[in-house]
Amino acid sequence: MSYKTIVVQLDTSKRTAARIDCALHLARHFGAHLTGVYSDFTLDPRFYYERSGAERYCTSFEQTCIDRRARVENMFRSRLAQTKVAGNWVAKEGYAPISLSRYSRCADLTITGQHDPDDPEAYLADRYPEQLVLSAGRPVLVVLHTGAMNPVGAKVLVAWDDSREATRAVHDALPFLQLAKRTVMITIVGEADKRRGPRARGLDLVQRSQGRVRESSIARLM
Structure with a gap:
């Protein structure tokens, strides 16, 4: 893509x-x-x-x-x-x-x-x-009205909640994810998400992105 x-x-x-x-x-x-x-x-x-x-x-x-x-x-x-x-x-x-x-x-x-x-x-x-x-x-x-974007796409932040909208956003951003030197994923985990297991926390997405993204990590907000 x-x-x-x-x-x-x-x-x-x-x-x-x-x-x-x-x-x-x-x-x-x-x-x-x-x-x-x-x-x-x-x-x-x-x-x-x-x-x-x-x-x-x-x-x-x-x-x-x-x-x-x-x-x-x-x-x-x-x-x-x-x-x-x-x-x-x-x-x-x-x-x-x-x-x-x-x-x-x-x-x-x-x-x-x-x-x-x-x-x-x-x-x-x-x-x-x-x-x-x-x-x-x-x-x-x-492009925000303030700040620098050079080089654009070097660092990418993904907000993930295992929803349809998040899935579409990640798919549309694949060229940026492949371009980025570092990709960080943030998930906000509530009580319901804890019971849903690792998928809602984005662990499976990080694992599947290995080899397609140069470097990735996950941050979790409780």
């Missing part, structure tokens, strides 16, 4: 460059095709009581949006050329969570950002990352 098609969400926020770096690193490693999908906050015209108000707003703001989008496109295309990663640029109009979901559903991995309270340019919609994860149906990697 590998990621052969990667989508990265781009905007005018300060962390866009970090997302591009993360996406290029993974695209090079997996030999993947990278699609940069530009998204920006779109004001719902229903916000206005009169149609003329929405038209005035859109007309005055249109050129500013075009200029900002061009700067991001130039940065993305130049980085593609420098790293020689195969890719393409897409600028999709419309409500960002919906348009991004459509591209994510056809990709092996989507890389996106999150809301930054100190950067208004990072805002796309309320609970945007959660909407994308639930609507895409495919693996989503969220």
